[in-house]
Amino acid sequence: MKPKDEKKLQAIFDATITLTGQEGIVGLTMSKIAKTAKIGIGTLYVYFESKEELVNELYRQLKSKGTLSMIDDLKQLPVKLQLMEIWKNTLHYQVENHAQMLFMEQFLNSPFISEESRGLSHRFMEYLGELLKKGQEQMIIKQADEGILMSLLTGYSRQLSSQLAATKAPLTEQIINESFAVCWDAIKS
């Protein structure tokens, strides 16, 4: 027998991300995915039972690869440094994978999303929440509501990276430092 081809699977995912970036998850069709991935339409159904399963699977894959991977290396550092590293890594990740970010965002608001996929978003947020709380205990971070601080970090990084991606501006050291300074002034005591 012939085994499945890992390259084809990845080509399907890549095509899905590219197409979503181009005309949104609304414009995504199975035939376009097949054409972009350079495989036959029928082959799509070897790898996935349906379009719905395809996009859920992709979402799952992106979530598990995503920003979570960085956490473990940082746990020993002081709070401010941890935040700085997270900020830097997140910006890099989001700028470099902007099409993926677009896909995930649109997927979250689509009727395709399964209950299981919905649950996948929380681990990174939890970690960030704990870090902020730790900073508050050490009196180096404002005693403001956690949601208020967290929204700042996530909303800001999302907007900044999508603005950079839109204008095709590179993510320079200067931008990282300036923007982190802004963040830190926002949340420090």
Place this chain on the structure above:
Amino acid sequence: MKPKDEKKLQAIFDATITLTGQEGIVGLTMSKIAKTAKIGIGTLYVYFESKEELVNELYRQLKSKGTLSMIDDLKQLPVKLQLMEIWKNTLHYQVENHAQMLFMEQFLNSPFISEESRGLSHRFMEYLGELLKKGQEQMIIKQADEGILMSLLTGYSRQLSSQLAATKAPLTEQIINESFAVCWDAIKS
């Protein structure tokens, strides 16, 4: 002859916004719109030539009503107060009209959007940019890149209001004040 019914037009728009909030612009169909608006499918085509025209027209309407309207009253105030007022109004507007925000966001990433609609986003941003520049000249706002500061304001307000809408938390004075304090610390000199 019989005149068009303004109520029906608004019902169509309302239905479109509601449905987009429920299962995204992907799940939006003409028959669902008609059913939700309690009119016949055929009637939709009395008011709009096509689905594409319908969503573009709605986008145009929301943009022109939107946050722009507040600007004129504020021009005399000092920079910090203007920002404070804008912050407050924007949060209110975004929380109260969250479904509209969702619609606009998804529309921007859909294949439905026309060239003309794309152009509509800029006036408010321009005004905010000028205000920040004025603050920088007066030395009360950081000398950082304008894009970096602007991303903070827009990304933060978007995230905060969508978080409030998601958790159905009310927008209290306390939240407005705390979050504006965070903003101001972020951008002040």
Place this chain on the structure above:
DNA sequence: CTTTTAACCGAATAAATATTCACCTATGTT
């Protein structure tokens, strides 16, 4: 080398959705 099995394929089919149209109905005009 032969057999077996599952990948691979795209034309054909099914399903979902947008759009039309022939027929009503309500409102303004004469």
Place this chain on the structure above:
DNA sequence: AACATAGGTGAATATTTATTCGGTTAAAAG
């Protein structure tokens, strides 16, 4: 009151898109 006109309608049609299926091909097993 009679007419003219445009709104209102949803079943019928056209279009688009997901999915199936019978046949072909390539890899693994023996």
